[in-house]
Amino acid sequence: MTPEPAAPTTGDPGVLRVALLGYGVVGSQVARALVENADDLAARSGARLELVGVAVRDASRPRDGVGTVVPASLLTEDAEALVDRADLVIEVMGGLEPARSLIRRAIAAGASVVTANKALLAAQGPELFEAADAARVDLAFEAAVAGAIPIVRPVRESLAGDQVRRVLGIVNGTTNYVLDQMTTLGLDLSDALAEAQALGFAEADPTADVEGYDAAAKAAILASLAFHTRVSIDQVAREGITGVTAADVVAAATTGHVVKLLAIAERTAEGVSVRVHPALVPAAHPLAAVHGAFNAVFVEADGAGPLMFYGQGAGGRPTASAVLGDLVSAARDRLSGGKGSYESAYASLPVLPADAAVTRYQVRLVVADRPGVLAQVAGVLADHGVSIDAVRQTTGEESADGTASLLITTHAAREASLAATVAAVDGLGSVHEITSVLRVEGV
Amino acid sequence: MTPEPAAPTTGDPGVLRVALLGYGVVGSQVARALVENADDLAARSGARLELVGVAVRDASRPRDGVGTVVPASLLTEDAEALVDRADLVIEVMGGLEPARSLIRRAIAAGASVVTANKALLAAQGPELFEAADAARVDLAFEAAVAGAIPIVRPVRESLAGDQVRRVLGIVNGTTNYVLDQMTTLGLDLSDALAEAQALGFAEADPTADVEGYDAAAKAAILASLAFHTRVSIDQVAREGITGVTAADVVAAATTGHVVKLLAIAERTAEGVSVRVHPALVPAAHPLAAVHGAFNAVFVEADGAGPLMFYGQGAGGRPTASAVLGDLVSAARDRLSGGKGSYESAYASLPVLPADAAVTRYQVRLVVADRPGVLAQVAGVLADHGVSIDAVRQTTGEESADGTASLLITTHAAREASLAATVAAVDGLGSVHEITSVLRVEGV
Numbered sequence: 001m002t003p004e005p006a007a008p009t010t011g012d013p014g015v016l017r018v019a020l021l022g023y024g025v026v027g028s029q030v031a032r033a034l035v036e037n038a039d040d041l042a043a044r045s046g047a048r049l050e051l052v053g054v055a056v057r058d059a060s061r062p063r064d065g066v067g068t069v070v071p072a073s074l075l076t077e078d079a080e081a082l083v084d085r086a087d088l089v090i091e092v093m094g095g096l097e098p099a100r101s102l103i104r105r106a107i108a109a110g111a112s113v114v115t116a117n118k119a120l121l122a123a124q125g126p127e128l129f130e131a132a133d134a135a136r137v138d139l140a141f142e143a144a145v146a147g148a149i150p151i152v153r154p155v156r157e158s159l160a161g162d163q164v165r166r167v168l169g170i171v172n173g174t175t176n177y178v179l180d181q182m183t184t185l186g187l188d189l190s191d192a193l194a195e196a197q198a199l200g201f202a203e204a205d206p207t208a209d210v211e212g213y214d215a216a217a218k219a220a221i222l223a224s225l226a227f228h229t230r231v232s233i234d235q236v237a238r239e240g241i242t243g244v245t246a247a248d249v250v251a252a253a254t255t256g257h258v259v260k261l262l263a264i265a266e267r268t269a270e271g272v273s274v275r276v277h278p279a280l281v282p283a284a285h286p287l288a289a290v291h292g293a294f295n296a297v298f299v300e301a302d303g304a305g306p307l308m309f310y311g312q313g314a315g316g317r318p319t320a321s322a323v324l325g326d327l328v329s330a331a332r333d334r335l336s337g338g339k340g341s342y343e344s345a346y347a348s349l350p351v352l353p354a355d356a357a358v359t360r361y362q363v364r365l366v367v368a369d370r371p372g373v374l375a376q377v378a379g380v381l382a383d384h385g386v387s388i389d390a391v392r393q394t395t396g397e398e399s400a401d402g403t404a405s406l407l408i409t410t411h412a413a414r415e416a417s418l419a420a421t422v423a424a425v426d427g428l429g430s431v432h433e434i435t436s437v438l439r440v441e442g443v
Numbered sequence: 444m445t446p447e448p449a450a451p452t453t454g455d456p457g458v459l460r461v462a463l464l465g466y467g468v469v470g471s472q473v474a475r476a477l478v479e480n481a482d483d484l485a486a487r488s489g490a491r492l493e494l495v496g497v498a499v500r501d502a503s504r505p506r507d508g509v510g511t512v513v514p515a516s517l518l519t520e521d522a523e524a525l526v527d528r529a530d531l532v533i534e535v536m537g538g539l540e541p542a543r544s545l546i547r548r549a550i551a552a553g554a555s556v557v558t559a560n561k562a563l564l565a566a567q568g569p570e571l572f573e574a575a576d577a578a579r580v581d582l583a584f585e586a587a588v589a590g591a592i593p594i595v596r597p598v599r600e601s602l603a604g605d606q607v608r609r610v611l612g613i614v615n616g617t618t619n620y621v622l623d624q625m626t627t628l629g630l631d632l633s634d635a636l637a638e639a640q641a642l643g644f645a646e647a648d649p650t651a652d653v654e655g656y657d658a659a660a661k662a663a664i665l666a667s668l669a670f671h672t673r674v675s676i677d678q679v680a681r682e683g684i685t686g687v688t689a690a691d692v693v694a695a696a697t698t699g700h701v702v703k704l705l706a707i708a709e710r711t712a713e714g715v716s717v718r719v720h721p722a723l724v725p726a727a728h729p730l731a732a733v734h735g736a737f738n739a740v741f742v743e744a745d746g747a748g749p750l751m752f753y754g755q756g757a758g759g760r761p762t763a764s765a766v767l768g769d770l771v772s773a774a775r776d777r778l779s780g781g782k783g784s785y786e787s788a789y790a791s792l793p794v795l796p797a798d799a800a801v802t803r804y805q806v807r808l809v810v811a812d813r814p815g816v817l818a819q820v821a822g823v824l825a826d827h828g829v830s831i832d833a834v835r836q837t838t839g840e841e842s843a844d845g846t847a848s849l850l851i852t853t854h855a856a857r858e859a860s861l862a863a864t865v866a867a868v869d870g871l872g873s874v875h876e877i878t879s880v881l882r883v884e885g886v
Contacts, residue, residue, distance in 0.1 A: 148747035150601035158593035161767020303764030304591035321746030324604020
């Protein structure tokens with residue numbers, strides 16, 4: 001049964017009731033700020049933001065800040081009842097359910113929603129945006145992409161009068177930390193990952209990060225915003241960093257590049273290409289200087305030109321900052337009459353398949369060290385319409401065993417052509433091994 | 444006489460009438476985008492944005508795009524009459540008058556206003572914000588600070604739930620270009636400035652840029668937003684780059700710094716310090732990598748931590764991008780019931796005098812090359828409560844004439860103490876010359 005729409009306020013026009021769903025790393029910081037910065041938040045919102053409850057799975061479990069900062073009496077296991085008596089609902093529990101149902105319930109009851117749930121938005125954003133628009137309530141999600149970095153609002157609002165061409169994002173701090181350690185300390189992937197886990201920059205199960213699932217959810221959200229087109233996570237071509245070796249990182253440096261895991265959303269003549277993969281970024285590109293667990297999103301727009309947004313992409317306090325910014329906006333919008341999600345999908349551009357992406361590539365291969373091999377390899381590339389930008393041949397220590405290394409950088413080529421080309425090159429008798437194939441971005 | 448409030452639309456709810464005041468570098472690009480991107484702007488705004496007129500001083504003068512992109516019939520010399528028949532007014536004429544009167548007139552008539560006029564906002568922002576709030580119309584000004592870079596909206600909205608501690612901005616592209624050329628090519632100031640003028644990065648009369656007036660206006664706006672406190676341009680301590688020498692840039696490099704002209708807004712226990720001056724920035728700081736005419740604003744907030752926003756700070760198309768983003772927001776707000784300026788000055792923190800600023804300093808001086816001189820200088824600093832972080836003494840070619848160079852880096856000291864200290868050091872018989880005193884920021 002759909003609940004009756006809640007009264008818009010407690011009856012006191014100067015108070016908005018806030019429900020917090022989840023009290024983890026982010027939720028506990030949001031609760032703390034609501035209590036400790038109540039006066040500032042009230043002055044900026046135009047109303048007092050009163051925390052009326054915190055929904056958790058087990059209200060009896062001891063939690064940091066509960067009983068001291070946040071009264072224990074605010075904790076509840078009945079999230080639905082809590083949602084029903086709120087004007088503003090903050091969802092920081094994560095996961096698809098019950099987050100989705102609770103957000104639907106909040107919207108149906110006329111409450112505005114602030115969420116940090118990238119997985120939910122990337123999977124089921126459209127139904128939630130439609131519901132919010134119909135109810136004229138806000139559905140805000142700055143915290144879902146790149147933590148503290150204001151990127152959702154700038155892309156959606158500041159660039160609303162412009163045409164975005166491309167978004168290149170370092171949106172996963174764990175993988176950026178790992179790749180950065182491989183680059184600066186020469187570690188291999190497993191050692192860098194183990195170190196990241198020891199320092200708390202990577203989870204015990206790092207799959208979502210290292211396989212690019214987390215970045216893919218953010219890529220879908222960024223592409224949707226940038227191109228006014230609905231993009232869901234299963235339309236994002238995805239490749240993680242598990243195939244990146246210490247040798248790749250060293251080879252990248254020899255050609256003036258660094259290896260980064262990028263979330264890419266690009267508008268082409270044919271449609272929108274959205275993908276996540278490791279890429280070689282020129283050392284002089286602003287993204288190359290993003291170190292450690294930091295995030296950055298580089299945006300290219302017709303009018304604005306290049307823009308970059310840089311900051312902390314995760315962590316309790318940074319993410320809470322983004323949640324609270326959205327909360328203040330949602331409160332203001334509520335007081336001025338509500339507005340809706342502002343989600344816009346009017347352009348409805350086709351989302352291209354993975355093999356339609358067009359990029360430059362660097363291919364490293366081990367070949368027989370004899371005359372004519374380079375000509376043979378170049379011929380195969382030419383036959384497939386892939387044109388060569390540069391070749392670097394190394395016969396160093398390897399020449400003792402009669403082999404040489406080739407490093408070929410191509411001009412822009414279609415992913416599909418490249419895959420066929422690489423297979424054909426691999427079939428040559430003079431080619432011993434394709435050591436790596438990495439895309440080059442940001443040029 | 445106050446004009447009667449205009450009807451909110453043409454009568455057609457799907458159309459909003461746009462008046463453009465000014466057709467210079469920015470205005471011509473705004474007009475072009477309004478015509479060429481009309482469909483996208485309509486889809487994003489929720490209404491067609493119809494350019495109903497362009498106010499210029501001399502409508503008969505030939506202008507790029509007029510008669511081709513923009514019908515010549517839209518040009519008018521009667522800005523007041525144009526304002527009176529608009530729902531949305533874009534002011535890109537610059538200067539204090541008639542811009543101020545026209546904006547007041549638009550607000551009084553119930554129109555929303557988008558302006559790029561930093562000088563006007565820094566001088567008379569409060570009266571305009573109050574008028575907009577009273578009329579519940581938008582007064583948006585993203586384009587007034589750092590051109591295309593979304594910074595006004597992120598600071599005002601995204602960080603509304605956070606506490607900003609410090610803003611360090613490279614907000615003047617001309618001076619950044621000049622200092623960057625001095626750093627990378629070893630040019631002196633006059634040569635670098637002449638080159639910037641030849642390339643169109645600096646005006647024939649570069650005073651507003653090189654003396655820091657332009658940056659000071661932006662500093663006042665940023666400080667007002669960041670600290671919810673009204674700061675006007677005459678409260679900004681200002682020092683331009685004319686005193687920066689090639690030798691300063693070289694000396695900076697020896698201690699791992701680059702020289703940047705910074706707009707600084709800082710919250711201290713006593714209030715708000717707002718200033719513009721050349722500063723030594725550590726080479727590893729993200730601002731140090733901002734080259735050429737690019738702008739960047741580095742923000743430190745309690746929750747979010749460090750953030751940086753980077754992009755083109757000037758130019759027709761980039762600035763027009765910011766204007767159009769504001770225009771789409773203003774249109775949406777208008778359709779959803781209007782809102783106001785969202786200007787917030789509730790904190791009303793004291794704005795501190797220039798000599799209350801607290802920073803680290805690097806002082807270079809030429810002294811007599813004999814034992815005891817360093818002890819003497821250090822003693823004067825200690826007497827004034829200024830503590831030394833590092834000293835570097837050079838007796839190189841200069842020792843031939845019996846002198847040595849000292850480079851002293853202090854711990855944080857109050858500007859007032861430093862001034863008195865420098866005067867006292869200068870009075871020592873063993874001190875031949877104070878070569879430079881530069882502040883160190885971003886540490």
